Amino acid sequence: MSENNDVLEFLKKHNAIVYGHFIYTSGKHGKVYINKDALYIKPKVISELCLEMSKIVQNINFDVVCAPTIGGVILSQWIAYHSSNLKNCEILSIFSEEVDGKRVLKRGYDKVIENKKVIVVDDVLTTGSSIKKVIDAVRSCNGIVQGSLSLVNRGNVTADDIGSPFLKSLLNINFESFEPEVCPLCKNNIPINRDLGKGKKMQNL
Ligand SMILES: [Zn+2]
Numbered sequence: 001m002s003e004n005n006d007v008l009e010f011l012k013k014h015n016a017i018v019y020g021h022f023i024y025t026s027g028k029h030g031k032v033y034i035n036k037d038a039l040y041i042k043p044k045v046i047s048e049l050c051l052e053m054s055k056i057v058q059n060i061n062f063d064v065v066c067a068p069t070i071g072g073v074i075l076s077q078w079i080a081y082h083s084s085n086l087k088n089c090e091i092l093s094i095f096s097e098e099v100d101g102k103r104v105l106k107r108g109y110d111k112v113i114e115n116k117k118v119i120v121v122d123d124v125l126t127t128g129s130s131i132k133k134v135i136d137a138v139r140s141c142n143g144i145v146q147g148s149l150s151l152v153n154r155g156n157v158t159a160d161d162i163g164s165p166f167l168k169s170l171l172n173i174n175f176e177s178f179e180p181e182v183c184p185l186c187k188n189n190i191p192i193n194r195d196l197g198k199g200k201k202m203q204n205l
Helices: 004-013 043-056 071-087 129-140 197-201
Strands: 017-023 029-034 064-068 092-099 102-104 117-125 144-153 167-172
Touching: 004 017, 004 043, 004 167, 017 197, 043 071, 043 144, 043 167, 064 071, 064 129, 071 092, 071 117, 092 129, 102 129, 117 129, 129 144
Parallel strands: 064 092, 064 117, 117 144, 144 167
Antiparallel strands: 017 029, 092 102
């Protein structure tokens, strides 16, 4: 699964790439949706993806993996697990929670990462704002951010955007998106998917 295309095919095979008419978190419309929840119910699939992600950072020096709740916790666990095996040492896994719009490290995790080298992980990057909050939280507890890793980067997010020494993603992909007023799918009266994306919260549309 070293090539972008291999990862894309793997995600399609496990129903994580869905085609239709969707409303994204940004409010824009588009034809493709990444259904990460279809992956999280399959531990063997997640493990396989996280092994590939772990290989990307195999030669980076780090002690701890940190991710945001909720899905990121699963990634953080599996990446720390595989990295421990690959590097033949103990890599820890922690997560950051959201409090008043900010990411914080609770449960004593702030002490765990003090002066430790950290890889920050997230599942799907669109603007990068979520992973950036985790990076800020790690630094505010004196953790040393070595780099960042995501499953999918679908928004051309760069390391500079999130203030990370590097950003690597298993899959880099771009989906066309449209303002609702000019959406060709709306023009063609293609029904909005109500099960996935923001469409499910907009039942009155
Ligand atoms: Zn539309």
